[in-house]
Amino acid sequence: SFFMEPDAKLMFVIRITGINKLAPKPKKILQLLRLRQLHNGVFVKVSRPMQQMLVNVNPYVTFGYPTLRSVRELIYKRGCGKVNKQRIPLKDNQIISDNLGRYGIHGMEDLIHEIYNVGPHLK
Secondary structure, three states: OOOOOOOOOEEEEEEOOOOOOOOHHHHHHHHHOOOOOOOOEEEEEOOHHHHHHHHHOOOOEEEEOOOHHHHHHHHHHHOEEEEOOEEEEOOOHHHHHHHHHHHOOOOHHHHHHHHHOOOOOOO
16 A cells, blocks of 8 residues: 545646737636736636636646645735725735634634635635
């Protein structure tokens, strides 16, 4: 018997090219992934449809499997949330608790745990 690492459940996708001369199908996939601007990044669940989408937009994005440390650093440094259709930096736990408290997420560490473990409320 031998040990095999479990498959990753989370990917981080970053857009690396602009919009010039972009075909309609990759453009639509980038919109679905919320990667409208250069150097934007999103966390996504690993699934067969997601992998097929990433194959189609491979020249325009780069992706990888983040560690808990890198997820924590990204959320603390660059984390933003949408509140009332406005992009608000996640500075304190009160913003998180007010908007995600009904899901049991009351602070920054709860949010990081939910993202890294691909909890049921990750979209």
